Structures are given as structure tokens and as C-alpha cells.
Amino acid sequence: MTTAVLSMSQAQLQQLKKNLWSIANDLRGTMGADEFRDYILGFIFYKYLSEKTVNFANILLQEEGLDEKYYELDENNPEHLEFIQAIQDNAISDVGFSLAPKQLFHSLAERGRQADGFILDDLTNTFKVIQNSTAGTESEDDFANLFEDLDLNSTKLGNNATDRNTLITKVLSHLDKIDFDLSNTESDVLGDAYEYLIGEFASGAGKKAGEFYTPQAVSTLLAKIVTDGKTQLRSVYDPTCGSGSLLLRVKREVNDVDMIYGQEMNRTTYNLARMNMILHDVHFSKFDIKQDNTLTRPQHLNQKFEAVVANPPFSAHWSADPLFLQDDRFSPYGKLAPKTKADMAFVQHMLYQLDEDGTMAVVLPHGVLFRGSSEGTIRQHLIEKMNVIDAVIGLPSNIFYGTSIPTCVLVLKKNRSNDDKIFFIDASKEFEKQKTQNYLNPEHITKIIECYHTRENVDKFAQVATLQDIQDNDFNLNIPRYVDTFEAEAEIDLAEVAKQLQDLEQQSQETDQTINAFCAELGIDSPFAEVKS
Missing domain, CATH: 1.20.1260.30 (N6 adenine-specific DNA methyltransferase, N-terminal domain)
Incomplete structure (x- = not known):
């Protein structure tokens, strides 16, 4: 449950x-x-x-x-x-x-x-x-x-x-x-x-669940990241807010949020989000949820936000119309996210709306870390030209409703205190299995957040990588390139294995002889009797 x-x-x-x-x-x-x-x-x-x-x-x-x-x-x-x-x-x-x-x-x-x-x-x-x-x-x-x-x-x-x-x-x-x-x-x-x-x-809703709800543990992780070191936020924004639960989770992590903003494309889910705000006693004057397609018709484009969070639909389709290259959200990169994978388009949109002193955390499929073509160009621009990627956190597989794929959290900041490094965390093994679903428990979240906060290397879990390391890897952010989780297998003692095989052979021969004796007493041919030529 x-x-x-x-x-x-x-x-x-x-x-x-x-x-x-x-x-x-x-x-x-x-x-x-x-x-x-x-x-x-x-x-x-x-x-x-x-x-x-x-x-x-x-x-x-x-x-x-x-x-x-x-x-x-x-x-x-x-x-x-x-x-x-x-x-x-x-x-x-x-x-x-x-x-x-x-x-x-x-x-x-x-x-x-x-x-x-x-x-x-x-x-x-x-x-x-x-x-x-x-x-x-x-x-x-x-x-x-x-x-x-x-x-x-x-x-x-x-x-x-x-x-x-x-x-x-x-x-x-x-x-x-x-x-x-x-x-x-x-x-x-x-x-x-x-x-x-x-x-x-x-x-229980299968694939459709992602349209309106982010699992509580994932919401908590994102909320703790964007509020790290803060007790109050001027604003928080989710461009694909679903039922609004992620926004409310951010609100719970601080004493107060001056204003909550969100946008949701699905009409029914948009209604759920507004109800959810009111039900959680967010005054009508302190939230602004809009309904429309965020990529094509953003409703808060003239605003910047201190915290930006999202769990966008994974690998969603969008038009990738060349006219978007004239849009300030996408034009600096010179490339658009592919029509069949809008993941990077959401990243570009969110970063554009992020305030200079803000933090952004977004859940994405692992492909954004290593896919080439236009996504590779966008990723390189984010690292080499803008230097905004602060951390990459790998999550376990099968923690989202309707999909079993492993995911990651990208953390972006415009003014980074660690501006010559990117911090990698491999939390793919941090889960508890319950029936067919994997879950991040509070202790898993605490481990990730404490590691993110201290930014110290942890064997087989976390690693600081320099921008030169990233460049040497052709701007590929795939986590195993930086966090070595290889577990050496125990060495095999061949002499011991040979002795065990000899013992098994001896035991087999003794068993054959026992069966031969039983068959002789019964007056039947033994299956192990030697065939005479």
C-alpha cells in the first residue's frame, strides 16, 4: 500500500x-x-x-x-x-x-x-x-x-x-x-x-498514473533537494504539476512558501490540483495553477521561481517545430529535443524559469544522461557553456507507477558554489521491495540527502567529478562512468574445485556399487553393471 x-x-x-x-x-x-x-x-x-x-x-x-x-x-x-x-x-x-x-x-x-x-x-x-x-x-x-x-x-x-x-x-x-x-x-x-x-x-491505474501523481518518496526527495538549507521560499513552480502533490510536498519542507505556481495539461488532473491546494488549506491568493500545454503555451513565462520541481511525462512526444528555435527557452542551444523525446525540452523550459539563486530538481529517464544527437548537444551546452548541472542522482528501477525503467534526478543551479564539479550519486540499490513495486524508504531518502548536502565521495555510492572528467567522457553523464559500483567476485580455488569433483566421483562410484549389490539380490540386471564384450 x-x-x-x-x-x-x-x-x-x-x-x-x-x-x-x-x-x-x-x-x-x-x-x-x-x-x-x-x-x-x-x-x-x-x-x-x-x-x-x-x-x-x-x-x-x-x-x-x-x-x-x-x-x-x-x-x-x-x-x-x-x-x-x-x-x-x-x-x-x-x-x-x-x-x-x-x-x-x-x-x-x-x-x-x-x-x-x-x-x-x-x-x-x-x-x-x-x-x-x-x-x-x-x-x-x-x-x-x-x-x-x-x-x-x-x-x-x-x-x-x-x-x-x-x-x-x-x-x-x-x-x-x-x-x-x-x-x-x-x-x-x-x-x-x-x-x-x-x-x-x-x-492501480497503470500507465495513466504518471499523469497525475508522483510517488510520495520521490516527491519528498525532490522537495528536500530544492529546500536544502532554507526555511522559507518566495516561490515554487511545477510545469507538469499533475494533482499538485509534489508542490505540496515542497511546501511541507519549509515554514512557508509565499506563492505556489503550476501548470497541467490534462483538464481533469488540473481540477484535482486546484482541489488539492484548497484541501491542504492553501489560501486561494497563494496559488496559481493554470491549464494548458507547458511547452507550447506556457502560462507563467514572464516569471522566475526560487524552486522548480517536476516529474514530466517520460519521453513524451512534442512538435519540435523549428519555430521554437526563436523561443528564448530553446534558442541558445541551437538544437531542439527530438519529437519523440521531449525530456530535454522540459529541462530547458524549467531552467529558463529558474531564478538566479534558485534550485531545480527534475526526474527524468536515464537516456538524457547519455543519448547523442540533439540531446547530446543540449547536454554539452548545459555543462560547457552554462555550467548549471549541480548533481546527478540515480534512482532505483520500478519505483514509478506504470513503468519499471530506472530514473534519475537532475539538479540544476544558475549560481553554483561548486562550479567546477558535478556530484554523482548512485542510489539505484537504495530501495525496499514490496510485492511488484520498489520503494524508497525514509532511511534511503535521508542517506541520499545527507550525501548530497556534504558532497563527499562515498565508496560505490557517490563521487565528485570535475568538469574536465566530464569533458574527457564527451559530456556523457551516465552514472557508472563516475561512480564505480563494481563488486569483484570471490576468487575461485581451482585446486579445491578439483578435489570436490574427485570426491563427488568417488561418492558416485560407491553409490553405483551399492545399487549393483541390491540388483544382484533381486536377481535383476543393474543399470550400472559393466557391459561384457
Whole structure:
């Protein structure tokens, strides 16, 4: 099991899993994993917004000296209506959206459980209300179309409205039982539940998993690299942010990040990323996630970032249109990444967006370290002309969902304190095998980070290479050229082997004689008897 749950007790985690997978089982028979993932995560997000509203409103009511809770207020009561409207106005500027008491998650779940509880229309309208409440405000872009993947009229939920209503009510009822403990500022149960589910779906989604989720251990490694020696970041950026978990992992490694930026091409995954930010209590004014193709239509191109991280799709196809040679991101190199391997194009884009004092860490297939042609030209330019490659870290194979290939982490800096050397780490053997997947454990990550920080040679694990060493190897960065992991085999004592063979021959002859004696007693021919001429 992969898990991103950090702040829950084991008892909470077990109860959470029980309820979440009860929901999954309700939906599993009607749709594929990717589809019921979208429904479950969407409803979790709706529950979060509701509980956020209740907590915010109850504080305001308490300040006014009222004993009522927000969900108890009645819009048909003129006095209550005045408070409801005031709370909603305040909510827009503070939490970025608003909900009325009758639109809260618990209210709809409770009505759905009643004998005549048809809630599909009200639920659909509530999703629209959440979005419409942000119109013309600072949070509008962050909430736009967030619920577009929750089609409550889909026949995958049931052949008729009654069946669909029954199923959705069951899902809401399961979620309604989970206490997400939003009032506890030390806990992040809801955000962790969301991240846990993303990880679980990724582990079973095969090749598609890479579109939206980087394994937690890899995210942690990248986050620790770009925050090494820092307690605060001005900005962090991920050009292929998926569900946003990597960005959130960077945020966890420091006291604060002033601003989080990301871009994601897949529409559904882009929605997951925005939900993920809000669920982890990142204020709408502190993140900017855009949806589009980063290489062809970058949305943050006029900005530079202190930390840049990414797990781009491995060996993705892109146009490699010659017009890109006029693009400032690619023009200095004189070559473009191949059409069938956009890995270096992502590196060039990320480096262009990196601030002068920033750090960049990107996960890539090993081929970028040694492939020739245009990739070799780009690699040589990065080393010889720009001198920005700070470290190369080899990771174990089979740690990513949907692919078993070994990968590496490239660490780049524009202002390097070790500007005449590149540090190589071979962590390919640092893993624990669990069933069919390999995992980086915390001790493996600690070993890598401590070695990266000290930059000292470690036998068969890490090696400092000079730029002259790199040049002598024709700018090939393949890790075995620099880190010698060769293990000499034990010498074979031929005399001992010969003696063992002689002993075996003697034992064989003795066994043959024993079988001959048994056959003679039985009056049958022995298979080992000598043939007379």
C-alpha cells in the first residue's frame, strides 16, 4: 500500500480506509477506476468546503453571542436570514466561496437518507452555487469548473434518476461518517485522505498514473533537494504539476512558501490540483495553477521561481517545430529535443524559469544522461557553456507507477558554489521491495540527502567529478562512468574445485556399487553393471 497519510493515528487511518473503500465498492461496479476516483475526490472536496464554511460561520456567530450553529439557521427566519447573508458576504473575501445552510454536505446527506429524499437536483445546483459565488472575485479562477467531472446525470451512476439518487446518497452517507477534524490546526485528515486516495488510485491505474501523481518518496526527495538549507521560499513552480502533490510536498519542507505556481495539461488532473491546494488549506491568493500545454503555451513565462520541481511525462512526444528555435527557452542551444523525446525540452523550459539563486530538481529517464544527437548537444551546452548541472542522482528501477525503467534526478543551479564539479550519486540499490513495486524508504531518502548536502565521495555510492572528467567522457553523464559500483567476485580455488569433483566421483562410484549389490539380490540386471564384450 502506498500512503501519503502523515498526521492521522492508525485508528483514524483504518477507519478512513474502511469508509473510503466502501464508497469505492459502491461505485466500482458501475464505472472504471479513473471515473469513480473523480467522483470520490469531488465529493471529498465538497465535504471540505462545507466543513470549512461551518467552522468559519460558527466563529462569526459566536462573536455575535449566538448559540446557534450555522447548519441550524433557517433561511425562512428573517433574523436568521440576515446572519446567513452577512456570513456569506464575509466568506467570499476570507475563504473564497460561500454556501447556505441548506447547501451544506451534511444537510444534503441527511435529506438524501429520508424516505422521499431526492437530492440530485439540489446537489447539482449546489455545485453551481459554489462556482457562481466566486464570480468577479479574486478566487474566481481557482474555483471555475471545479466540479465539471461530477456528472450526476451520467447513466454510469444508474439507469434512471432514482437509481442514481440512491447511489449518490450512499456515497454521501459514507463520507458523512468521517470526521475530518478541520478545527484541529495540527491535523490535516481531509487533505491526507485526499492525497491517500490519489496515491491508491495511482498505484492501480497503470500507465495513466504518471499523469497525475508522483510517488510520495520521490516527491519528498525532490522537495528536500530544492529546500536544502532554507526555511522559507518566495516561490515554487511545477510545469507538469499533475494533482499538485509534489508542490505540496515542497511546501511541507519549509515554514512557508509565499506563492505556489503550476501548470497541467490534462483538464481533469488540473481540477484535482486546484482541489488539492484548497484541501491542504492553501489560501486561494497563494496559488496559481493554470491549464494548458507547458511547452507550447506556457502560462507563467514572464516569471522566475526560487524552486522548480517536476516529474514530466517520460519521453513524451512534442512538435519540435523549428519555430521554437526563436523561443528564448530553446534558442541558445541551437538544437531542439527530438519529437519523440521531449525530456530535454522540459529541462530547458524549467531552467529558463529558474531564478538566479534558485534550485531545480527534475526526474527524468536515464537516456538524457547519455543519448547523442540533439540531446547530446543540449547536454554539452548545459555543462560547457552554462555550467548549471549541480548533481546527478540515480534512482532505483520500478519505483514509478506504470513503468519499471530506472530514473534519475537532475539538479540544476544558475549560481553554483561548486562550479567546477558535478556530484554523482548512485542510489539505484537504495530501495525496499514490496510485492511488484520498489520503494524508497525514509532511511534511503535521508542517506541520499545527507550525501548530497556534504558532497563527499562515498565508496560505490557517490563521487565528485570535475568538469574536465566530464569533458574527457564527451559530456556523457551516465552514472557508472563516475561512480564505480563494481563488486569483484570471490576468487575461485581451482585446486579445491578439483578435489570436490574427485570426491563427488568417488561418492558416485560407491553409490553405483551399492545399487549393483541390491540388483544382484533381486536377481535383476543393474543399470550400472559393466557391459561384457
